[in-house]
Amino acid sequence: MVSPLLILCFSLPLLLFFFFQSRKTFKKPPLPPSGPIGLPIIGNLHQLDSSALYLQLWQLSKKYGPLFSLQLGLRPAIVVSSPKLAKEVLKDHDLECCGRPKLLSHQKLSYKGLEIAFSTYGDIWREIKKICVVHVLSSRRVPMFSSIRQFEVKQMIKKISEHASSSKVTNLNEVVMSLTSTIICRIAFGRSYEDEGTERSRFHGMLNECQAMWGTFFFSDYIPFLGWIDKLRGLHARLERIFKESDKLYQEVIGEHMDPNRKIPEYEDIVDVLLRLKKQGSLSIDLTNDHI
Numbered sequence: 001m002v003s004p005l006l007i008l009c010f011s012l013p014l015l016l017f018f019f020f021q022s023r024k025t026f027k028k029p030p031l032p033p034s035g036p037i038g039l040p041i042i043g044n045l046h047q048l049d050s051s052a053l054y055l056q057l058w059q060l061s062k063k064y065g066p067l068f069s070l071q072l073g074l075r076p077a078i079v080v081s082s083p084k085l086a087k088e089v090l091k092d093h094d095l096e097c098c099g100r101p102k103l104l105s106h107q108k109l110s111y112k113g114l115e116i117a118f119s120t121y122g123d124i125w126r127e128i129k130k131i132c133v134v135h136v137l138s139s140r141r142v143p144m145f146s147s148i149r150q151f152e153v154k155q156m157i158k159k160i161s162e163h164a165s166s167s168k169v170t171n172l173n174e175v176v177m178s179l180t181s182t183i184i185c186r187i188a189f190g191r192s193y194e195d196e197g198t199e200r201s202r203f204h205g206m207l208n209e210c211q212a213m214w215g216t217f218f219f220s221d222y223i224p225f226l227g228w229i230d231k232l233r234g235l236h237a238r239l240e241r242i243f244k245e246s247d248k249l250y251q252e253v254i255g256e257h258m259d260p261n262r263k264i265p266e267y268e269d270i271v272d273v274l275l276r277l278k279k280q281g282s283l284s285i286d287l288t289n290d291h292i
Contacts, residue, residue: 031069032078035060041223043071050215057081073222075101095121103221104230105213108243111290127285135273144267145187152183181207189253190269206249209242254289 038044048070049056060068061081070077080086089097098121100106102113110118116132119125135141156179163170181204182192193203218235220227230236256262257271268276271292278287285291 031076032067033065033069035064035068035070035079038071041073043073045073045222048072050217073219074224075222101221104218105216105239108239109210109213109246114291124285127283128291131274131277131283135277136270141273148186149183152179152186186269188270190257190265190271203249206242206246209238210246213239213242250292251289254292 036044036047039046057079058081061079066080066082066085068079070079080089100118102118106118107113113119116125116128119128156175160170160175162168178194182194185203186192193200216235218227219229253271254275257269257275265272274287274292277283278292
C-alpha cells in the first residue's frame with residue numbers, strides 16, 4: 001500500500017504549480033509604467049525625501065512620464081503629474097480615486113476617520129459634507145465672519161509695520177501661521193489662543209505635535225509586519241499622549257459652549273452650529289461629540 005506521505009510528496013509540487021499558474025491567470029490589472037526600480041519589501045521608500053517630495057516627484061515625472069507607479073513598502077502608489085491626467089483621475093474617475101489610505105496617525109487623531117478629510121466615502125461622508133456645505137460653509141454663513149478676517153489681517157499688518165518701524169526682523173512664516181490659526185480658532189471655537197499665555201502654549205504645542213505625527217513615517221503603514229519597530233521608537237506612546245491631550249482640549253471647548261451661563265455671541269461659531277444640529281437630531285447620522 002502506498003504511503004500517504006509519499007502521495008503528498010509527489011502531489012505537493014503539482015499543487016504549487018497550479019496555484020502559481022492560477023495567480024498569473026487571475027492577477028490584478030497591471031499598474032501604470034513603473035518608476036525607479038526599488039528594493040524588495042521596502043520598494044522605493046529609501047529613494048524618497050519627504051522634505052522636498054513634490055520636487056522629487058516632478059523630477060521623476062520628467063524621466064518616467066506624467067503617469068508612473070511607485071512601491072511604498074507593500075503599498076502600491078501612482079504618481080499623476082499632468083493637468084490632463086489629474087482631471088481624468090480627480091473628476092472623471094473621482095469615485096474610484098477619492099479614498100485615502102488608512103494611516104495610523106491619521107486614523108487615531110481623526111477619531112477613526114470620523115471627519116470629512118479622512119472619512120471613508122459613503123453615506124456618513126456624504127452627510128458630513130452636506131453639513132459643511134449647508135450649515136458651516138454656506139454662502140450665508142461665510143460672510144458673517146468677514147469682520148473677524150478683516151480685523152485679524154489688520155492686526156497682522158499693524159504688527160509687521162511696528163517691526164519695520166523699529167528695524168526688527170519679521171518672521172513672515174510665523175506671522176502668517178499665527179494669522180491663519182487665529183482666524184480658524186475664532187471662527188471654529190469662538191476664541192483665540194494667541195494672547196493667552198499658558199493656553200496659547202498648550203494649543204500651539206498640541207497643534208505642532210499633531211502636525212508632526214501626521215508627517216511621521218510609521219512602519220506599520222507601509223510594512224505591517226515591521227510595525228513593532230514603531231513601538232520601540234516610542235511612536236505609539238507619543239501618538240496616544242497627543243490624542244489624549246487634544247481630546248481633552250476639544251472636550252473643554254465643547255463644555256464651554258454648553259455652559260448655560262456663557263455669554264451669547266453675536267454670531268454662532270462652528271461648534272455652536274454643530275451642537276445645535278446635534279440637539280435637533282434632524283440629521284441622517286447620529287452626530288456625536290467625536291464628530292464635532
